[in-house]
Structures are given as C-alpha cells and as structure tokens.
Amino acid sequence: MSEMKTALVTGANKGIGFAIARGLGTAGFRVGVGARDNVRRHAAVEELRSEGLDAFGVPLDVTSDESVTAAAHLVESEIGGLDVLVNNAGVGGSAEAGAQDPTTLDLDVLRTVLDTNVFGVVRVTNAMLPLLYRSATPRIVNMSSDMGSLTLQTGPQMAAYAPSKTMLNSITAQYARRFADTKVIINAACPGLVATDFTGHMGDRTPEQGAAIAIQLATLPDDGPRGGFFSEAGPIPW
Ligand code: NAP
Numbered sequence: 001m002s003e004m005k006t007a008l009v010t011g012a013n014k015g016i017g018f019a020i021a022r023g024l025g026t027a028g029f030r031v032g033v034g035a036r037d038n039v040r041r042h043a044a045v046e047e048l049r050s051e052g053l054d055a056f057g058v059p060l061d062v063t064s065d066e067s068v069t070a071a072a073h074l075v076e077s078e079i080g081g082l083d084v085l086v087n088n089a090g091v092g093g094s095a096e097a098g099a100q101d102p103t104t105l106d107l108d109v110l111r112t113v114l115d116t117n118v119f120g121v122v123r124v125t126n127a128m129l130p131l132l133y134r135s136a137t138p139r140i141v142n143m144s145s146d147m148g149s150l151t152l153q154t155g156p157q158m159a160a161y162a163p164s165k166t167m168l169n170s171i172t173a174q175y176a177r178r179f180a181d182t183k184v185i186i187n188a189a190c191p192g193l194v195a196t197d198f199t200g201h202m203g204d205r206t207p208e209q210g211a212a213i214a215i216q217l218a219t220l221p222d223d224g225p226r227g228g229f230f231s232e233a234g235p236i237p238w
Contacts, residue, residue: 004054005137006079007218008032008071010062010124011089013040015196016143019211020086024218025053029084032075034060034124036067062089062120072127082131084218087121088143092198093160102159110160117164122171132184140186141217142172144229151237155193169229169238176227185220189213190231 007024011017013035025031025048033048033055035041041057048055058074061067075082093113098104121142132138147155148165155162172188179186191210193203213232217224229236 004028004030005083005135006030006032006075006081007084007086008034008058008075008082008128009086009088010034010060010120013037013044015198016191016194016207016210016214017086017088018044019207020088020214020218021055022048022051022053023208023211023215024084024086025051025055027215027219030054030056030079032056032058032079032082034058034062034071034089036061060089060124062087062124063115065123068123068127071124072131075128075131079131081134082128083135083137084139084141085125085128085132086141086143086214086218087124088141088214089116089120090143090198091116091161092158100158100160102157105159113160113164114167117161118167118171121168125175129184133182136183137222138182138184139218139220140175140184141214142168142186142188143214144168144172144188144190146190146192146231146236149229149237172229173227179226183222185222185224185226187217187220187225187227188229189217190229190236192231 007029009021012021012033021031045057060071093109145165147162192205194205194210195201195203
C-alpha cells in the first residue's frame with residue numbers, strides 16, 4: 001500500500017458527495033468516486049482529475065449486494081486498503097402530496113428510502129470494513145440530517161425520510177459501541193440545508209459548505225469524538 005490515504009465516497013457524482021470527494025482529494029486523499037451511473041461517474045472522475053486530484057471511479061449501487069461486493073473487490077485489488085468511508089448516498093423518497101404523510105404513507109416509499117439510507121449504509125460499511133481495519137486511521141462518516149433528530153424535528157414532515165435518518169443515527173451509535181476498542185472512528189454528520197438536486201436547489205448552503213463537516217469527521221485525529229452527531233456548528237441533539 002502506498003503512503004497516500006484512500007477515501008471512498010458513496011453518491012459522489014454530484015451534490016454534497018461530489019464536494020466531499022473534491023474536498024478530500026484537495027486534502028491529499030486518493031478518492032474513490034462511488035456512483036451507480038457510468039456516465040455520471042466518469043464525468044465526476046474526469047472533473048476531479050482535471051483539477052489535479054487523484055480520483056478513481058467505483059461503480060456502486062448501495063442497494064445492491066452484488067454491486068457493493070464488487071466495489072469492495074475493486075478497492076481491494078486497485079488500492080489494497082481503505083482509510084475513509086463516507087456514506088453519503090441518500091434519497092428523499094416521493095415528494096408527491098400525501099406520500100410522506102404518516103397517515104397515508106406508502107410502505108413501498110418507506111422501504112425504498114430505508115433501503116438506500118439505512119440498509120445501504122450497513123451493506124457498504126460491512127463490505128468495506130475488512131479494508132478499513134487495515135488502516136492506521138480508519139474513519140467512517142454517515143451523512144445524516146437534523147430532520148432525523150427526535151429532539152429538533154426540523155424541516156417539512158417526511159414520514160419516510162426523517163425516520164430513515166433517525167435510524168441511521170441509531171445504527172451509527174451501535175457501530176461506535178462496537179468499535180470502542182478499535183481504531184475505527186465513526187460519526188454522523190448533518191450538512192445543513194444545502195442547494196442540491198435533492199432539495200430542488202432550495203437552501204442557503206452550498207455543497208462545499210455542506211461537505212465541510214463530513215470532511216472534518218473523515219480526518220479526525222485519533223483522539224477525536226466517536227459515535228456523535230455533528231453539524232459544522234457543533235454537536236446536534238439526537
Ligand atoms: P443529491 O444531489 O440528490 O445526491 C445524492 C447522491 O446519492 C447522488 O450521487 C445519487 O446518485 C446518490 N445515490 C442515490 N441513491 C443511490 C444508490 N442506490 N446507490 C448509489 N448512489 C446513490 O443529494 P445531496 O443533497 O447531495 O445529499 C447527499 C446526502 O446528504 C444524502 O444522504 C442526504 O440525505 C443528505 N442531506 C442533504 C441535505 C440537503 O439539504 N441537501 C440535508 C441533510 C442531509 P444518482 O445521481 O445516480 O441519483
């Protein structure tokens with residue numbers, strides 16, 4: 001393994017994920033651009049390379065066991081290890097009127113959102129763990145949202161999306177307990193309200209601003225916080 005550290009960002013072809021990939025690349029990481037669409041992934045890798053960054057494409061659909069297994073094999077064979085995993089890929093689910101009203105919630109919408117935002121994170125994390133364990137400084141960042149905070153309950157009512165982030169926070173805490181005696185540091189991040197396709201470009205924060213907390217948590221020192229939930233401004237209540 002070379003001395004250069006390697007990061008993998010899921011859903012890195014656009015939005016906050018792309019900004020995280022760019023930020024980690026600028027910080028000196030070799031960056032794996034995890035993305036499910038070939039054209040969008042190639043375009044993102046080329047854009048990062050044109051900026052002089054060390055980027056490589058990782059075909060990755062977080063909802064597919066097969067795709068995630070293949071992604072782990074690719075990172076293993078091309079790099080031989082992994083230092084940072086940012087689980088950024090996420091979906092909001094249907095925004096149609098009533099679709100995320102709890103009293104009319106379509107269970108297929110709930111399943112779809114959980115499949116990406118929760119099961120996808122577990123699937124990718126567990127596939128990448130053997131590689132992360134080889135790192136001297138393994139870090140995992142789960143991109144959550146303060147909409148998942150049971151204390152704050154911010155944003156519009158979204159009965160599939162918000163609970164998916166609540167569960168992601170809970171899973172993050174479970175992993176942190178499991179990693180307590182290891183070098184692996186895991187935390188959940190909230191980017192704030194960011195103007196991306198996800199929000200229909202509503203939001204006063206740029207993808208770069210949204211990426212900042214994920215980059216910070218991906219590059220924590222060995223005595224950094226574990227099992228927390230943070231925005232750029234500091235800890236967020238669960
Ligand atoms: P975005 O612009 O819609 O980007 C989402 C990314 O996730 C895209 O690259 C998308 O790929 C990818 N993705 C979705 N499903 C995937 C799958 N099954 N496999 C692989 N990749 C998949 O959204 P964003 O605003 O950057 O959001 C990124 C993360 O931040 C999400 O987890 C979101 O919940 C969280 N977040 C966002 C905000 C905000 O204000 N924007 C606030 C709080 C939290 P495709 O291009 O192929 O669809």
